Amino acid sequence: MLAEALERVARGDRDALRTVVDRTSAKLMGVCLRILKDRDEAEDALQEVYVSVWMRAASFDASRASPITWLATVARNRAIDRFRARSVRAAPAPIEEAHGLADERADGFEQVAEKQESARIHHCLSTIDGPAREMIRAAFFEGLSYPQLAARAAVPLGTMKSWIRRGLQRLRTCLEE
Amino acid sequence: MSENVPLAAEYVLRLLEGEELLDARRRLAGDPAFADEVAFWEDRFAPLFDEIADEPPSPELWARIVARLDLTDPTVVTLRRQVNRWKGATMAAAAAAAVLLVVAVRPTPPVQQPKPTVAAPAPLLVAALGKEGLAEGLTVAYRSDRRELAVTASKLTVPAGRARELWVIPAGGTPISLGLLSDGSARRPLAPELAAVFKSGATIAVSDEPGGGSPTGQPTGEVLAATGLILI
Numbered sequence: 001m002l003a004e005a006l007e008r009v010a011r012g013d014r015d016a017l018r019t020v021v022d023r024t025s026a027k028l029m030g031v032c033l034r035i036l037k038d039r040d041e042a043e044d045a046l047q048e049v050y051v052s053v054w055m056r057a058a059s060f061d062a063s064r065a066s067p068i069t070w071l072a073t074v075a076r077n078r079a080i081d082r083f084r085a086r087s088v089r090a091a092p093a094p095i096e097e098a099h100g101l102a103d104e105r106a107d108g109f110e111q112v113a114e115k116q117e118s119a120r121i122h123h124c125l126s127t128i129d130g131p132a133r134e135m136i137r138a139a140f141f142e143g144l145s146y147p148q149l150a151a152r153a154a155v156p157l158g159t160m161k162s163w164i165r166r167g168l169q170r171l172r173t174c175l176e177e
Numbered sequence: 178m179s180e181n182v183p184l185a186a187e188y189v190l191r192l193l194e195g196e197e198l199l200d201a202r203r204r205l206a207g208d209p210a211f212a213d214e215v216a217f218w219e220d221r222f223a224p225l226f227d228e229i230a231d232e233p234p235s236p237e238l239w240a241r242i243v244a245r246l247d248l249t250d251p252t253v254v255t256l257r258r259q260v261n262r263w264k265g266a267t268m269a270a271a272a273a274a275a276v277l278l279v280v281a282v283r284p285t286p287p288v289q290q291p292k293p294t295v296a297a298p299a300p301l302l303v304a305a306l307g308k309e310g311l312a313e314g315l316t317v318a319y320r321s322d323r324r325e326l327a328v329t330a331s332k333l334t335v336p337a338g339r340a341r342e343l344w345v346i347p348a349g350g351t352p353i354s355l356g357l358l359s360d361g362s363a364r365r366p367l368a369p370e371l372a373a374v375f376k377s378g379a380t381i382a383v384s385d386e387p388g389g390g391s392p393t394g395q396p397t398g399e400v401l402a403a404t405g406l407i408l409i
Contacts, residue, residue, distance in 0.1 A: 014246075021239055026231035034229050043235050050242045064216055069223040076226075080191050113224035121224050139190040140225050146192045164192065165183040172182045175221050 002067035010057035017054055024068065025050075028075040035079035035143045045082050049075045068112050080143035124174035132167030135160065185214035189222060247314065311341070311383060311401045315358070319367075319375045319406070326355065326375075329362040342386045344396060345371075348378035357390050358383065379406045 002023060008016035028049055032042035052074055060070050125133050135153070138144050144152070150160040181204075187193050188201040204211040235241075313332035319325070328343065335341055335358075344352040353374060367375070384391070385398035 014243075017242075018239060021242065025234045025238055027226070027229075029232040029234040030229045031226065033232050042232075043238070043241075046234055046238065047241050047245055051245050054242075054246060065219065066223070069219060069226075072223065072226045073219055077191070112226045118224035118227060121221055136190065137225075139192050140222060141229070143191055145194050146187075147194065149192075164187070168183045168186045172186070 002071075003062040006053075006057050006060050006062075006067055009054060010060070017050065020053065020071070021050055024071050027068070028071060031072055031075040032079045034141060035076065035083055041082060042079070045079050046075070049078045052078065066112070072112060076143070083143050084145075120175065124171050127174050128167040128170045129163070132163045135164055136167060136171075139164075181211050181214045185211060186218045188215055189218040247316070312358075315383070315402070317343070317381050319372075321372070321375065324367050324369070324372045325364055326367055327362065327364045328355070328358070330358050330360050333358055333360050338388045339398075340386045340388050340390050341401070342384050342390050342396070344382045344384065345374050346380040346382060347374045348380075350374075352382065352396055354391065354394065357386075375406065377406060380404065381406060 002020065005016045005019045005023075009020060025046065029042060029046050032045045032049070033039065036042045036045060049071075053071065056074075060067070125136070128136075131153070135149050138149060138152075146160055146164075147157060149164075150157045153160060184193075184197075184201055184204070187197075188205070193201055201211075205215060311334060312330050315330045315333075316328070318327045320327075333341060341358040343355040343358055345355055346352045353371065380403055382396070382403035383401045384396040385401055386396070387398075391397050
């Protein structure tokens with residue numbers, strides 16, 4: 001249904017865009033707020049996300065991705081763009097705090113994944129080293145880059161990259177099984 | 178290829194910056210195997226989105242999205258109405274009910290291709306004025322990096338023998354004419370002295386004038402709409 005609405009958005013149908021907004025805005029607002037941690041900024045980012053969706057709906061390929069994944073990815077990318085453009089940034093939250101946020105379960109109308117897909121990524125993440133896993137989660141949920149993760153963990157950049165790259169290779173192997 | 182694996186995952190996670198990011202973007206554009214690997218990781222990480230709690234957005238969300246879309250759309254639809262008092266000693270009369278809506282828009286960057294960290298985009302000042310009896314849509318946008326003013330009007334209502342004149346008023350200053358309005362879009366570069374007026378605190382207004390515009394160089398007729406500019 002979302003795929004069909006996005007197809008209509010691509011043809012310039014504003015009602016279809018409204019449908020997409022109504023069905024997905026709570027989820028995408030959650031994503032923006034998680035990264036930006038500021039409600040006003042998240043609201044601005046969310047508007048920009050749907051303007052992007054309006055302009056880029058034709059580039060969405062339903063055969064390659066699920067609509068909600070695409071939308072959530074657009075939102076995460078836009079939020080991270082804004083996060084990185086800030087000239088003054090709050091210090092990154094310590095890892096303990098990040099855990100608290102990450103454990104919330106969504107109560108959303110539009111879930112991204114079936115239970116087994118969800119189980120797979122969580123299982124595979126559990127097979128990699130604790131630090132690498134936490135850093136990968138911090139990258140996903142907080143939009144932190146390599147330099148920021150290295151700073152937070154107080155390790156050299158090269159060390160952080162090695163940890164994460166090893167973790168990603170192992171993750172890949174597990175996900176293929 | 179296993180060498181694609183970390184780079185594609187790093188790209189999806191947004192771990193990359195600088196040269197590594199540019200390299201990944203080049204690969205995405207030119208290498209189908211890399212693009213497939215990126216799609217693979219986007220799909221596999223996606224269930225993590227379900228760990229993020231939903232958040233109800235502002236009830237104004239749709240209206241604000243429409244306002245942003247309308248700024249680039251010549252067939253502008255009238256936006257919200259507010260009662261506003263016009264404070265201007267040189268204006269003949271305050272508008273009884275002027276539409277005041279200031280919308281600030283930053284040019285939207287491309288989607289799915291994260292940009293390297295760069296300076297903020299060029300400042301943009303925008304005003305949107307639309308009112309029954311004046312126009313279905315009227316937007317004024319000023320880009321300071323190009324010193325260019327863009328005015329778009331649709332379905333202006335102009336009684337025979339009258340004109341609609343556009344003004345910019347510096348904070349605490351006297352109005353400067355920007356010319357007469359007509360349907361359609363027009364862009365013009367501004368001389369530096371005029372460009373200097375376009376900043377936060379300035380006001381954009383439309384007045385009713387005799388055909389051909391104000392004979393005095395200052396507004397003579399009723400203020401039909403007015404709104405402030407905000408710099409972003």
